[in-house]
Amino acid sequence: MHFIISSAALSVPFALSSHYVFNRHEPRPLHFILIALGFVFLAPIVLNPLYQDTSIPYSLIQSFVCLSIYLTTLSSSMIAYRLSPWHPLSQYPGPKLAAITKWWMIYFILFRGGRHRILQELHSKYGDSVRVGPNELSINTAAAVNPIYLNLHRASYYRGVPTSSDTLITITDRKEHTQRRRAWNKSLSRTEMPKFALMANTRIEQLLGIFSGGVASKAVDLHQWMSLLLMDMIGDMAFSGGFETMKAGKDIDGWMHMLDIGAAIVAVLGQIPWSREIAALLPQKGPIETFHSFANKKIEESTTRQLTYGIKSDILSVILNDHHDGGYRLSDDEAAADASLLIASSLETTSQAITTIFRHLAADKIVLARLQAELDEVVGAEVDELDYATLEKLQYLDACVQESLRIIPPAPAGPPRTTGEKGAIILERYVPPNTTVYVPTWALQRDADNFRDPEAFIPERWLPGSTISPHNTDAFIPFSAGFGACVGKQLALQNIKLVVAHIVRRFSVEFPNGFSAIRFDDSYKERSLWVHDPLLVKLTPREI
Numbered sequence: 001m002h003f004i005i006s007s008a009a010l011s012v013p014f015a016l017s018s019h020y021v022f023n024r025h026e027p028r029p030l031h032f033i034l035i036a037l038g039f040v041f042l043a044p045i046v047l048n049p050l051y052q053d054t055s056i057p058y059s060l061i062q063s064f065v066c067l068s069i070y071l072t073t074l075s076s077s078m079i080a081y082r083l084s085p086w087h088p089l090s091q092y093p094g095p096k097l098a099a100i101t102k103w104w105m106i107y108f109i110l111f112r113g114g115r116h117r118i119l120q121e122l123h124s125k126y127g128d129s130v131r132v133g134p135n136e137l138s139i140n141t142a143a144a145v146n147p148i149y150l151n152l153h154r155a156s157y158y159r160g161v162p163t164s165s166d167t168l169i170t171i172t173d174r175k176e177h178t179q180r181r182r183a184w185n186k187s188l189s190r191t192e193m194p195k196f197a198l199m200a201n202t203r204i205e206q207l208l209g210i211f212s213g214g215v216a217s218k219a220v221d222l223h224q225w226m227s228l229l230l231m232d233m234i235g236d237m238a239f240s241g242g243f244e245t246m247k248a249g250k251d252i253d254g255w256m257h258m259l260d261i262g263a264a265i266v267a268v269l270g271q272i273p274w275s276r277e278i279a280a281l282l283p284q285k286g287p288i289e290t291f292h293s294f295a296n297k298k299i300e301e302s303t304t305r306q307l308t309y310g311i312k313s314d315i316l317s318v319i320l321n322d323h324h325d326g327g328y329r330l331s332d333d334e335a336a337a338d339a340s341l342l343i344a345s346s347l348e349t350t351s352q353a354i355t356t357i358f359r360h361l362a363a364d365k366i367v368l369a370r371l372q373a374e375l376d377e378v379v380g381a382e383v384d385e386l387d388y389a390t391l392e393k394l395q396y397l398d399a400c401v402q403e404s405l406r407i408i409p410p411a412p413a414g415p416p417r418t419t420g421e422k423g424a425i426i427l428e429r430y431v432p433p434n435t436t437v438y439v440p441t442w443a444l445q446r447d448a449d450n451f452r453d454p455e456a457f458i459p460e461r462w463l464p465g466s467t468i469s470p471h472n473t474d475a476f477i478p479f480s481a482g483f484g485a486c487v488g489k490q491l492a493l494q495n496i497k498l499v500v501a502h503i504v505r506r507f508s509v510e511f512p513n514g515f516s517a518i519r520f521d522d523s524y525k526e527r528s529l530w531v532h533d534p535l536l537v538k539l540t541p542r543e544i
């Protein structure tokens with residue numbers, strides 16, 4: 001008994017003061033390692049003089065007991081504080097388990113794949129502002145978009161990405177982000193779009209050739225083909241070529257597999273940003289570092305092509321060479337990280353948007369016929385290449401694209417921002433310092449207060465003069481908003497439209513016998529990006 005009391009006398013005050021410090025400064029793994037070592041060495045030194053037995057096994061038991069009391073006291077004190085009325089977020093409603101620990105959300109991401117649905121349920125139960133983590137709020141209203149995304153910096157969530165170097169999207173420092181973003185803005189500006197349209201048209205023709213060869217008259221996994229197409233397209237645009245996945249009929253190097261695993265890891269580790277430092281200690285390269293080494297290979301190939309053929313206009317070259325023009329000079333690691341981001345940000349997002357459109361075109365003959373009629377009228381039979389000017393005239397196509405981005409936003413989780421050292425005013429309410437806040441994109445865009453029949457795919461709501469209401473465009477944020485909004489938006493929209501227009505002009509789309517669209521919809525899991533069953537469709541050539 002005496003032994004336990006003296007161990008507690010040492011550990012409890014230490015645990016309570018650690019809690020006080022950790023409340024102000026986020027703990028790092030190194031702190032816990034130092035604390036554990038501290039107990040191993042210090043507990044016997046302090047406590048041994050009180051007892052006869054100073055043997056090594058006895059000392060180890062003493063250290064273990066002290067450490068256990070320390071951790072139990074620290075955890076209990078944290079739980080009590082997080083649930084107490086003194087916690088700065090105590091006024092916000094939400095599940096108690098979420099207020100205690102981030103592992104609650106990790107459980108939904110990892111095992112249920114349903115973070116998007118749980119957030120929607122929480123908002124319908126608790127209202128617009130819900131406490132979804134010890135220091136985290138989800139705010140499901142369009143009125144919160146500007147206060148959060150125009151003003152606030154990226155949250156520590158982005159520090160959870162286990163990589164040795166920052167990409168544009170993981171930089172939490174605003175000044176550094178602005179410096180790095182300049183080159184991206186340049187490489188993806190509107191004036192660059194005609195050049196990218198030519199590249200896209202060539203790749204789409206290649207795919208249509210494959211489809212016309214009979215592949216698609218049976219059932220094809222459309223999402224898989226869209227990912228291959230996008231991989232080759234982005235390869236041309238970003239690295240002046242180098243991917244030939246459509247020719248191979250598969251993702252030869254395994255980029256997509258790595259991307260899926262990497263996205264899931266980011267979704268989880270982002271909840272516990274200190275885990276990045278633990279991941280860095282692992283002897284095995286993680287998927288994100290593997291992705292970077294793939295990207296490094298592409299940088300080398302692209303540099304060789306530049307030196308041999310003088311090509312300097314692909315996206316990556318513009319980013320790498322911006323320092324000649326007064327811009328930021330990327331280190332080799334940063335270059336690999338940004339090259340990876342080019343693929344990671346553009347591939348699954350764009351192919352997901354196209355997949356959603358085909359999911360609904362195959363299910364709804366009226367929407368399909370209306371889109372085909374528009375294409376037949378505006379484009380006609382002669383044209384093989386579609387350009388930016390033609391795309392601008394295709395209003396119904398644009399409406400289908402908007403509706404797909406609304407009903408399944410390819411980046412469904414709300415990008416997290418922090419209220420910083422000073423806190424922030426959101427919805428006329430002061431949100432305390434260092435709170436992570438976001439608007440949950442999926443829930444916002446599926447809210448009946450913002451869009452009529454939010455679960456239904458209705459492109460007509462986006463047509464000029466539509467009377468379908470409510471139709472709150474402020475609640476439409478698939479590309480996010482503010483300083484960190486998607487820099488590739490123009491390119492994404494152009495690519496989606498070109499692909500859909502070309503395929504829909506040439507083919508009729510339907511589900512093969514036995515395919516269940518409902519089962520397909522139910523298979524969606526959200527792990528930063530979407531994971532779902534294959535989308536099987538039959539594409540039959542049509543007369544134009």
Ligand code: HEM
Binds near residue numbers: 184346480
């Ligand atoms: C439908 C397709 C796309 C969607 C829905 C989408 C969505 C988004 C969203 C929501 C963000 C904000 C993420 C955050 O703050 O955490 C973002 C950022 C970003 N996106 Fe996209 N994206 C798409 C396509 C693309 C493409 C094609 C590219 C490049 C070629 C791209 C490059 C980026 C980059 C570099 C960022 C980081 C911007 C910054 O930090 O300043 N995206 N995107």
